[in-house]
Amino acid sequence: xxxxxxxxxxxxxxxxxxxxxxxxxxxxxxxxxxxxxxxxxxxxxxxxxxxxxxxxxxxxxxxxxxxxxxxxxxxxxxxxxxxxxxxxxxxxxxxxxxxxxxxxxxxxxxxxxxxxxxxxxxxxxxxxxxxxxxxxxxxxxxxxxxxxxxxxxxxxxxxxxxxxxxxxxxxxxxxxxxxxxxxxxxxxxxxxxxxxxxxxxxxxxxxxxxxxxxxxxxxxxxxxxxxxxxxxxxxxxxxxxxxxxxxxxxxxxxxxxxxxxxxxxxxxxxxxxxxxxxxxxxxxxxxxxxxxxxxxxxxxxxxxxxxxxxxxxxxxxxxxxxxxxxxxxxxxxxxxxxxxxxxxxxxxxxxxxxxxxxxxxxxxxxxxxxxxxxxxxxxxxxxxxxxxxxxxxxxxxxxxxxxxxxxxxxxxxxxxxxxxxxxxxxxxxxxxxxxxxxxxxxxxxxxxxxxxxxxxxxxxxxxx
Numbered sequence: 325x326x327x328x329x330x331x332x333x334x335x336x337x338x339x340x341x342x343x344x345x346x347x348x349x350x351x352x353x354x355x356x357x358x359x360x361x362x363x364x365x366x367x368x369x370x371x372x373x374x375x376x377x378x379x380x381x382x383x384x385x386x387x388x389x390x391x392x393x394x395x396x397x398x399x400x401x402x403x404x405x406x407x408x409x410x411x412x413x414x415x416x417x418x419x420x421x422x423x424x425x426x427x428x429x430x431x432x433x434x435x436x437x438x439x440x441x442x443x444x445x446x447x448x449x450x451x452x453x454x455x456x457x458x459x460x461x462x463x464x465x466x467x468x469x470x471x472x473x474x475x476x477x478x479x480x481x482x483x484x485x486x487x488x489x490x491x492x493x494x495x496x497x498x499x500x501x502x503x504x505x506x507x508x509x510x511x512x513x514x515x516x517x518x519x520x521x522x523x524x525x526x527x528x529x530x531x532x533x534x535x536x537x538x539x540x541x542x543x544x545x546x547x548x549x550x551x552x553x554x555x556x557x558x559x560x561x562x563x564x565x566x567x568x569x570x571x572x573x574x575x576x577x578x579x580x581x582x583x584x585x586x587x588x589x590x591x592x593x594x595x596x597x598x599x600x601x602x603x604x605x606x607x608x609x610x611x612x613x614x615x616x617x618x619x620x621x622x623x624x625x626x627x628x629x630x631x632x633x634x635x636x637x638x639x640x641x642x643x644x645x646x647x648x649x650x651x652x653x654x655x656x657x658x659x660x661x662x663x664x665x666x667x668x669x670x671x672x673x674x675x676x677x678x679x680x681x682x683x684x685x686x687x688x689x690x691x692x693x694x695x696x697x698x699x700x701x702x703x704x705x706x707x708x709x710x711x712x713x714x715x716x717x718x719x720x721x722x723x724x725x726x727x728x729x730x731x732x733x734x735x736x737x738x739x740x741x742x743x744x745x746x747x748x749x750x751x752x753x754x755x756x757x758x759x760x761x762x763x764x765x766x767x768x769x770x771x772x773x774x775x776x777x778x779x780x781x782x783x784x785x786x787x788x
Contacts, residue, residue, distance in 0.1 A: 332680070334680060334683040334684070338683070341686070342686060344467070344468050344686075345464060345683060345686050346679075348460065348464050348467050349461070349464045349678070349679040351399070352394060352396075353460060354456055354457075354460055355398075355402055355423070356392045356393070356394045357392075357456035357457075357459040358420065358452055358453070358456040359391050359394065359426070359427065360459065360563070361451075361452050361455035361456050361459070361563065362423055362424065362427055362444060362447075362452055363388045363389070364559055364562040365444075365445075365447065365451075365452075365533075365559055366380075366388060366427075366442060366443060367380065367385070367388065367562065368558050368559040369442060369445060371558065372550055372555060374547055374550070375547075377442060378438070378439075380439075383434075384431070384434070384436050384439070387430070387431065387436070391430055398426070401426065402422050402423065402426050403422075405422040405425050405426055406418065406419055406421075406422035410425075410429075411429055420444075420449035420452050420453060421449070423444075423452065424443050424444040427443050428443050431443075446535055446540075446542045446546060447533070447535065448536050448579060450532065450579050450580045450581070450667070451532060451533045451534070451535065454530075454531035454532050454580070454581040455531045455533070455559075455563060455571070457675055457678070458530065458531040458563075458571040459563060459571070460678070460679075461529050461569075461586070461678065462567055462570070464679070464682050465524070465527075465569050465589070466568050468686060469593075469682060469686065470521070470524065470525065472686060472689040472690070472693075473517070473521055473524075473689060474521065476517070476600075476689055476692060476693055476696075477514055477517045477518055477521060479693060479696055479697075480510050480511070480513055480514035480517065480603075480696070481511075481514050483510050483696065484507045484510040484511035484784045484785055485507065485784060485785040486507065487505065487507035487510065487701045487784070488505060488507035488508070488780075488782075488784035488785055488786025488787075489507070489777075489781045490505050490506040490703060491504075491505055491706065491707075491710065491774050491777055492504060492505065492509075492615055492701075492709070492710070493706070493713060493716065493773075500713040500715070500716050501716065502716050502719055502720075502776065503716065503774070503777050503780075504780050505780040505781055505784055506610075506615070506616075506701045506706070507780075507781070507784030507786065508781070508784040509606070510784070511783055511784045511785065513599060513600075513602065513603045516599045517596065517600070520592060520595050520596045520599065521596070523592055524589070524592045524596065525568075527569060527588060527592060528569070528570045528571065528572050529569065529570070529571050529585050529586070529589065530571070530573070530574045530583065530584070530585040531560065531571050531572070531573060531574070532556075532574045532577040532582075533552075533559060533560075533573060534552075534556070536579055537578060537579050537667075538574075538576065538577040538578050538579060538666075540553065553573070553575075556573045559573075560572060560573050572585075578663060578665075578666040578667055579666050579667035580663055580667050580671060582661060583660040583661050583671075584661050586657070586660050586661070587656070587657040587658075587660060587661050590653040590656045590657045590681075591653075591657050593649075593653055593685065594650050594654060597646045597649060597650050597685070597688070600642065600688065600692060603692070604639040604640075604642050604643040604646070605639075607639045607695065607699070608636050608639050608643075611636045611639075611699070613705075613709075614702060615701070615702050615705055615706050615709070616699050616700070616701060616702060617699065617700045617702045618634045618698050618700075619699075619700070621698075636695065638691045638692065638694045638695030639691070641687070641691040642687075642688040642689075642691035642692040642695065643688075645684040645685070645687045645691065646684075646688045648681075648684040649681050649682075649684040649685040649688065652677065652681035652684070656674065656678065656681065659674055660674065660675070707774075710773040710774065711773070713773070714746060714747060714751055714773060715741040715744070715751075716773060716776075717771050717772075717773065717776060718738075718740070718741045720771050720776055721737055721751070721754075721755075721768060722734045722736070722737040724767060724768060725737075725758075725764075728760065728761070728764050730758075740754060755768045
């Protein structure tokens with residue numbers, strides 16, 4: 325389709341940037357996850373030695389293990405089973421029942437038609453779906469979201485070191501405060517991001533397998549001697565093979581999974597996004613003030629009427645997408661853990677939009693990475709701004725004077741500098757008139773706006 329055709333820009337204007345995400349949490353990936361959940365449940369039943377359950381042969385197992393590797397024709401067949409009907413059956417109008425029939429028909433084609441009665445045995449559709457959504461979310465985090473966030477963290481870390489001694493004016497309440505370094509300010513965001521990433525990497529995703537109301541009613545009725553919760557845990561072990569972001573069975577649930585783990589995951593992402601929003605807005609301000617320069621891409625247009633413009637569009641794009649993502653993630657965290665009594669269906673359409681929130685997230689990460697790569701610290705502009713505000717040494721002066729035992733040091737510096745236009749000469753003259761030990765005077769006179777940076781360089785990863 326033309327990028328003009330889709331309703332959402334995620335499937336139009338931005339589609340090329342989201343291919344990796346679509347591969348792990350698009351409709352085809354979700355369909356494959358459902359098939360995988362059903363196949364692994366069948367293989368789990370095989371381990372239980374149930375009366376009447378013929379052991380799965382090596383040939384049958386090979387067929388089953390290939391089934392989740394859906395081709396385009398398989399996805400179309402699943403759609404046909406659900407909406408139009410296939411193989412002499414009417415349309416199911418039920419997505420999970422379509423998966424059950426798809427597997428049963430595939431087994432029949434290979435001579436295992438007697439196995440059909442065990443496909444989806446004792447499960448409810450939410451058992452299959454919760455396992456499928458868990459796989460999809462795990463894959464999206466592990467294969468797309470976390471690698472991009474880690475790349476972003478490393479980029480910030482590298483640039484923090486590069487500009488560890490890039491002295492600039494810090495502003496509190498928007499007003500000149502004291503010197504800092506550009507590298508240190510980037511390190512603040514990198515450090516916060518690292519902390520939240522460590523938490524997100526430990527996250528696990530819940531699912532359930534207890535049938536109609538979560539109590540294993542049908543399971544117990546058919547085979548009372550089986551420890552079904554233990555079988556469900558074995559099922560999840562199978563689904564977790566090769567995963568870093570693991571799935572787990574909710575010990576007690578209703579018909580649907582409790583999804584508290586989803587709220588935890590989405591809230592962790594929201595916290596990360598809030599950190600990144602702060603980065604976007606600070607970079608925008610640094611660019612606006614001329615403290616950060618942007619490289620101009622050849623052929624790129626900054627304005628339809630102002631040829632000189634090089635706009636901070638990457639940071640603006642990231643900010644917008646982070647806001648969209650967080651609006652959805654916040655709603656998910658509030659909505660998904662709620663269900664009327666044992667089950668209502670209002671979560672279904674919400675879960676289908678999980679990939680939309682992740683799509684906006686991925687777009688934001690890519691824009692931020694692009695924006696950072698195009699920027700450079702403007703040392704000369706930073707130096708000019710520092711030179712224009714020698715009064716920022718007032719903090720250092722009053723602190724040294726306090727340490728030297730001078731009474732009213734703060735009040736004296738306040739009278740000299742607060743709301744006043746102060747020059748470097750004014751400060752030196754102030755020091756010369758103080759009745760102090762000569763060593764203290766020299767210590768004050770040696771101060772300048774370029775060296776008064778505390779441990780900023782070391783915090784940014786630079787050398788002492």
